[in-house]
Amino acid sequence: MEAVHTHGIWIAERLQRTTISHEQLWLTITHIGDPKAAFLLIFPFTYFISKRTGIAVLWTAAVSEWLNLVVKWMLFGERPYWWIGESRLFVNKPPHVQQFSSTCETGPGSPSGHAMVTAAVWWVVVSALGTFLYSRTRSVTLASAPYLFYLVMLVSVGLSRIFILAHFPHQVIAGSITGFILGVALSHRVPDGRSLLFFFSLSTGLLLSTVMLHAGLQRLGIDLSWSIVLAKKWCSHAEWIRLDTAPFSSLTRDCGALLGLGMAQYWKPGGWSLPWAPRALSLAISSMGLYHVNRLPLPIRPPGLFYGLFFIKFVMVPQIVMVLVPGLVHMVTHKKRN
Template sequence: MDLVHNWGVDVVRFLQSEFKNYDELMMAASHLGDPRNAFLLYFPLAYCLHKPTGIRVLWLASLSEWINALLKWILHGERPYWWVLDPRTHHSEHAQLQQYRLTCETGPGSPSGHAMVTSSVVFCLVLSTIQNTRPRIFLQYVIWSVFAVFMFAVNVSRLFIATHFPHQVILGTLLGIILTLLVYKIDLQHLKLSRCVTASFLMPTSCIVTFYLLKWCGLDPQWSISLATKYCAYSEWIHLDTTLFNAVYRDAGSVLGYGTFMFGFTRLLRTENGISDKKGGKTDSDSLENASCRTVWLKMPNIILSLLVCQIGENMKPGLHSAEFYYFVTYLKFCILVILVMFTASFDFLKQDKCIQQKNK
């Protein structure tokens, strides 16, 4: 792998040299590809505009990030910013790469979580948009071109800030697209609460088992944290929310929040508003809504409120009492955020249902 890593470092050095005046733009692109945005940005937008798509986005974000965490432990990938300084490596120059405030991620590098989660979620949004709006061929080319440019920008930004090697972002992008193709046709709207609870339990449990299996095999599952702490330019750039366990507990909490809402809140709202709970009835999730300008305008209050709730929740972070406490708060926070987003998005639909019922009377 030394040959691949050396070539990757040359690519990173070239990007940092050629685009050194665009560092803020690169970090903005990297931020847009942050896996957290799948839950805090793409999920609220998708769910407010089209519920089935929002549900797919939530599940794909959770599944892709969970699988990514397991693969990171198994593949044991390096990161450029520490690899060039680590005496274990065989880099010819050992020249330090430029580091930025988003550089010092603590998990292993392969495959890229930004590339995998973002490609999975955005690919789902593209498929849903084309399927539900059925645009002309020219517009379809435009949509696919925007997707390609967006993913290219995210991947290049991850290389620029020296967080990933080229092969890691390519692998992450391909795995994210493949996962979406496998999951897209599955009906995720009528999952029972028991399945959501099971998934919420299995996600962190599988990672804990993997963690201790690596220890049992004589490997250090926290090797990347040690390297990140040692070679990061500034200690304040290292954050607990970049660890693999924090990501997995975010996924588990989101899945539980979805199951809780679908089991409890949806049933309560339907009962209070006289909405049919029969599978054969016409429900909100069964209707296909075109994401037209009119639809976006009608949903704007729901979108703004949902995004506001997510941003407030994301800014509420616990103190560093312990890593376990931090992970528990992350689990609980994303469970509640998903419930609040889904509840907020329901208000507009309920008003529409009441208007329809009044007209029918």
């Protein structure tokens, strides 16, 4: 793998050198590709256009990010920003690269979670949009436009991850291919209308099985904290290492969102039926609510408290989008109509 990693470093160096003037654009794209964006941005936007598509987005984001975590633990992928120093291959000719505020993620690097979740989630969105456009226009050209956007999105997110030294090119490619396959598979298996027991069992099962896998690997002498140690060693700014990028943060986000999805469908089966104007209002209020929920500061000590509160935060995401805000908007607009 040394040759593959070395070639990846030189690709990142060339990309930084030729596009450094677009640094802010790359950072914005990498934020759009963050798995967290699927829960906080794409999910509410799609839900208020099509309930089933919105549920499919949340479902696909949670399952694909969880699977990405498990695969990363199995593959022990390096990240460019620490491999440069650890490999000791660049002592005489160090690459002219720099780190950024989004560089220092602490989990293993392969496959890319940004690429994998983006490929899975956006496939759900563009396939639904493409099908809708074709059903209305019977135009293959117009219906193909979302798929072109999908390709551009994948390439852009992948390049942004290489640019900031978070991933090697082969990790981005692996994540994109895996995410595409997952998107195709999961979009046909949307748990719309499933029981609360199903979601509770799924959330608990994913959480416990992952914790047991972690404990089992630790007992076999496999130190899964190796990537965190390297991240702290080679990150150029200590404050860029955040607990919400740790592997267990992804796990608690996914399990919390799945449980929250089940609770939301239990409280209000079928969701609220709203005309387009109240839907737009619900989207605006939900987006503001999720923005402030995401910004809530959480104590990082002890870590168990942080992960518990992080879990609760993402349990609340579907409640806000699917039950609380549209219910409030329905109540207000219904009174006005009367």
